[in-house]
Amino acid sequence: MKNKKAIAVGTCFFVFFLICLFKVCAAGAKDDVRLRVEPEEIHIGALYDGATLIATGIVPADSEAIVRFMGTTCDLHMKERGKVAGIMWMNLDSITFRGAPSVCLVSSAVDLQGLEANGGASVRVLRLSGLRGSIQVEAEGGQHQNAIEEFLKLKQKEGLYREMFGNISYGNASEGQKSFRAEVPIPSRLIAGDYVVKLDAVRNGEVIVRSEIPVKVNLVGFPAFLSGLAFDHSALYGILATVIALLAGLGIGLVFQSKGSH
Amino acid sequence: MTIPFHLYLPIAGNSVNMLVILGLGGAVGLLSGIFGVGGGFLMTPLLIMIGIPPTVAAASDSNQIVGASTSGTLAHFRLGNVDFKMGLLLLLGGIAGGTAGVQIIKVLRQLGNADFLINLTYVLMLGIIGSYMFAESLQSMRKAQKSMPAPRARRESLYGRISKILPWQMEFKRSGVKLSVLMPLALGTLVGVLAAIMGVGGGFIMVPIMVYLLRMPMHVVVGTSLFQILFTCINVTIMQAWRNHTVDFILALLLLIGSSIGAQLGVKLGKKLRGDQLKILLASLVLVVMVKMLYELLARPEILLAYVGGH
Numbered sequence: 211m212k213n214k215k216a217i218a219v220g221t222c223f224f225v226f227f228l229i230c231l232f233k234v235c236a237a238g239a240k241d242d243v244r245l246r247v248e249p250e251e252i253h254i255g256a257l258y259d260g261a262t263l264i265a266t267g268i269v270p271a272d273s274e275a276i277v278r279f280m281g282t283t284c285d286l287h288m289k290e291r292g293k294v295a296g297i298m299w300m301n302l303d304s305i306t307f308r309g310a311p312s313v314c315l316v317s318s319a320v321d322l323q324g325l326e327a328n329g330g331a332s333v334r335v336l337r338l339s340g341l342r343g344s345i346q347v348e349a350e351g352g353q354h355q356n357a358i359e360e361f362l363k364l365k366q367k368e369g370l371y372r373e374m375f376g377n378i379s380y381g382n383a384s385e386g387q388k389s390f391r392a393e394v395p396i397p398s399r400l401i402a403g404d405y406v407v408k409l410d411a412v413r414n415g416e417v418i419v420r421s422e423i424p425v426k427v428n429l430v431g432f433p434a435f436l437s438g439l440a441f442d443h444s445a446l447y448g449i450l451a452t453v454i455a456l457l458a459g460l461g462i463g464l465v466f467q468s469k470g471s472h
Numbered sequence: 473m474t475i476p477f478h479l480y481l482p483i484a485g486n487s488v489n490m491l492v493i494l495g496l497g498g499a500v501g502l503l504s505g506i507f508g509v510g511g512g513f514l515m516t517p518l519l520i521m522i523g524i525p526p527t528v529a530a531a532s533d534s535n536q537i538v539g540a541s542t543s544g545t546l547a548h549f550r551l552g553n554v555d556f557k558m559g560l561l562l563l564l565g566g567i568a569g570g571t572a573g574v575q576i577i578k579v580l581r582q583l584g585n586a587d588f589l590i591n592l593t594y595v596l597m598l599g600i601i602g603s604y605m606f607a608e609s610l611q612s613m614r615k616a617q618k619s620m621p622a623p624r625a626r627r628e629s630l631y632g633r634i635s636k637i638l639p640w641q642m643e644f645k646r647s648g649v650k651l652s653v654l655m656p657l658a659l660g661t662l663v664g665v666l667a668a669i670m671g672v673g674g675g676f677i678m679v680p681i682m683v684y685l686l687r688m689p690m691h692v693v694v695g696t697s698l699f700q701i702l703f704t705c706i707n708v709t710i711m712q713a714w715r716n717h718t719v720d721f722i723l724a725l726l727l728l729i730g731s732s733i734g735a736q737l738g739v740k741l742g743k744k745l746r747g748d749q750l751k752i753l754l755a756s757l758v759l760v761v762m763v764k765m766l767y768e769l770l771a772r773p774e775i776l777l778a779y780v781g782g783h
Contacts, residue, residue, distance in 0.1 A: 259478035259487045291776045298769045300591060301778050360777045367775065368523070398478070398487035399523060433482035440483055440717055448713025451535050451721045452706050455728055459542025462732035466547065 242387070243275075244268045245409045245421040252396065253430045260398040263425070265407055266391045271383035273411040273418060274318060274325060276336050277392040279425070280406050281312030281370075290349065290357065305349040307361055313405065314338060314371045317392050319378040325415060332417040336410055338362055338371050369397045402429045402437075483720035484528045490726060492522060497730020501540050504731065505547070505738020506745070507754045508694030509675035509701075512537060513761060515727070526779050528720050531712035534705045535724035540731040541702040547739040548695025555646035555692050559699040561653060562660035562678070566704060569664020577668060591769060597666065598762035601680045605755035608684075612748045631685070647688040647696075659685055667704075675701050676758055683751065690747035 245267040252261050269275045285308050289301035316322065316337060326333045334340050339362070347357050365371035374395075381389035394407075408422040429437050439447045480487045496518055500511040512533050519529035548554050580589060638652030659681050667674030675697055682693040713719040742750060 254480055254482075256480055257478060258480040289778045291773050291778055298591070299771070299773055300769070305777070356776070360775055364775045364777050398480070399485060401485040429482060433480050436721060437482040440713065440719070440721075444717055445710070445714045447721070448710040448719060451713055451719055451724065452538055452709050454721070455535055455539035455709070455724065456542050456706075458725070458728055459539035459732055460546060462539075462729075462736065463543040463546035466543075466736040 242268070242270070243409055243411050243419050243421045245407070245423055247407050247423045247425060250423070250425055252400075252425065252427045254400065254402060254427065254433055255431045256433055258398065258400075258433075260400075261396040263394040263396050263407070264391065265394060265409065266389070267409065267421075268387045268389050269409070269411040270413065270418065271386050271388045273413040274320060275378055275380075275390045275392070276322070276333070276410045276412055277317040277378060277394060278336065278408040278410075279313060279315040279317075279394050279396065280408060281314070282404055283309045283311050286310060286361075288361075290354065290360075303350050303354075305347065305354065305357055307358075308346040308348060310341065310345045310361065310365075312370065312403070313397070313400070314341065314365075315394055315396075316373045317377050317394055318373075318375045319380065319390075321375050322373060325412060331415070332410075333412055333415050336412075336417070338366070338373055341371075369399060400427060402427050479722060479726070481524075481528075481720045481723050483718065484524050484532070484723060486523050486525075488522065488524075488723070488726075493723065493726040494730040496522075497536065497540075497727035498734040499730075500727075501731025501734025502738040502741070503734075503757065504537075504540055504698070505544050505735035505740075506694075506742040507738075507750065507757070508544070508548075508679055508697035509754075511540075511675075511731070513676060519723075524720075524723065527716065527718045528723070531709070531716065531718035532720045532723045533727070534708040534712065535719050535721065536727035536731055537701060537705040538709055539724075539728035540735045541698045541705065543732040544698040544735040544739060545695065545702055547736055548691075548698060551691070551695070551739070551743065552646070553691045553695030554699050555644055555688065555696045556699065557642075558644050558647055558656055558682075558686070558688070559696045561656035562663075562682075562696075563700050563703050565657040565660020565662075566664040566667070566674070566700065567707075568657075569661035569666075570668045570704075571664075572661070573665040573668025576665065591765070593666070595762055595765050595769065597677060598758050598765065601677065602755050602758035602762055604684075605680055605751050606759065609748045609752035609755060613752065616748070644688075647686070647692050649687050651686065656686060674704070676754075676761075679754065690750050691742075694742060694750075 245265060248264045248266070249261075252263070263279060265277050267275075285306055287304065287306050290303045290305050291299055292302040294300045294302070318325070322333060322337050326337065335343065341362065342358050345358055345361070347354055349357065362371060377394065378390055378392040381391075405425045405427055406422050407425055408420065410417045410420045412418070428434075439450075477490050478487050479490055496515065500515045500518075503509065503514065504511045512530070515533045515536075516526070516529045519533065520526050524532070545554060577590075635651060635655055638654050640653040641650055642653050643650050663674045663678050663681060666677055678700065679693055679697050682688045682697065683690060688696070709719055745753070
């Protein structure tokens with residue numbers, strides 16, 4: 211009798227455990243993301259003029275994918291412009307921005323403003339305006355309330371910070387998931403280094419799951435050779451640049467002399 | 473098949489359209505060949521406008537001026553327009569002045585508001601030089617049009633009398649003047665100080681000084697100025713590449729091809745113009761740059777941040 215009771219209790223626990231496991235698996239499958247990036251390495255050769263990075267994967271069917279291409283953070287030393295004597299605009303105080311990513315490209319299928327308006331605080335953090343919270347400002351004297359705003363404007367003008375919508379497309383939903391494909395235009399103004407592609411799946415304005423893949427940007431061919439020479443043998447590079455410029459100037463001068471003499 | 477017109481600049485960290493850079497180089501080289509100025513005060517802002525970082529723009533521009541001024545000096549040398557003796561004295565003064573100027577700018581920065589003083593000096597210098605050259609050339613052009621009576625003996629100016637009593641008088645045959653060695657040395661030093669404070673090569677200050685204070689003929693001024701600029705820019709290029717890693721050789725080479733060709737055309741064009749015509753054109757250019765600078769000082773900038781560096 212005791213054994214029967216124990217078996218019944220054990221069976222109940224086992225069934226309960228299976229139900230829980232199923233639920234966890236189901237939930238996991240539902241709120242899972244997968245991310246692939248093509249290419250995982252961007253090569254900057256002599257003729258590089260920007261590239262298109264393709265990010266593909268799956269997100270929960272009832273979520274929106276937000277794909278970000280981010281550069282490593284760095285410190286930027288700049289000058290703030292202000293009025294002197296009430297009439298002239300000058301470079302005034304030195305200002306340093308710490309923790310600003312070198313590149314920040316945010317892609318989504320729909321307007322991010324719409325997603326943010328749906329009440330999610332998380333979406334705000336993913337947007338360019340969200341960088342306000344992560345960039346620190348160090349400045350000498352004066353008021354600097356608008357410094358980050360101006361910084362974001364400058365970076366957007368340079369094409370290094372950008373919000374894009376409509377460059378993510380979705381496939382048909384099945385089993386609570388949908389595939390996505392993002393085409394991210396990488397700017398021509400890019401330096402070699404480590405970058406990362408971040409995927410955030412957003413539901414009701416909140417991030418429910420995220421994933422990221424590193425992307426390496428390398429100089430190859432002639433740019434790599436020249437960069438190595440300029441940074442590792444800078445004095446030689448300076449002398450060579452001068453000598454070649456002198457010879458080129460002389461060469462062009464002689465070409466014109468021979469043409470002029472006819 | 474499309475022809476790839478874009479090239480990646482590894483030091484600037486940006487890709488540029490080759491034709492745009494060749495065009496910019498050609499246009500500025502043309503002015504350089506005509507007027508004997510390096511063109512840095514025009515080229516650097518144009519490069520910044522197309523997305524080149526200011527420090528790289530200024531340093532690479534110096535590199536291209538080495539080539540352009542070599543080509544220009546060669547062309548002027550063939551025409552007999554380079555006064556090497558005068559050029560070397562001005563260069564010696566310029567090096568001394570440049571070194572002193574760097575120290576002065578350090579002191580100014582410690583005192584604060586150095587940029588205010590630099591910009592004000594810039595606008596005032598450009599305004600005074602440009603207006604004076606413009607008015608003087610206009611006057612001489614008008615005089616040339618009228619049939620002039622036999623020239624009367626004019627009373628010599630105080631400046632002329634002082635320059636004659638200074639020691640170490642020397643004959644500058646190519647320029648056709650006799651001056652004290654101290655004059656080009658002192659004036660070279662003055663331009664060196666101003667150039668270092670303003671962060672430019674100084675060609676547009678040197679040319680009026682050669683014309684009005686050293687009394688050199690305009691065509692010799694252009695050739696001699698280019699000869700002097702050549703050495704200044706060799707020094708700047710090597711120092712910038714060595715210390716700051718800001719010389720983008722690809723950018724400089726593209727600019728150089730454009731500007732060397734432009735400079736040769738400029739020399740030929742300049743030969744067809746009279747001295748007073750050349751002066752009035754240079755004066756107009758200087759005044760246009762002054763107005764542009766004044767506008768930048770008075771109008772609210774689009775973005776209230778600026779990178780450190782550049783001209």
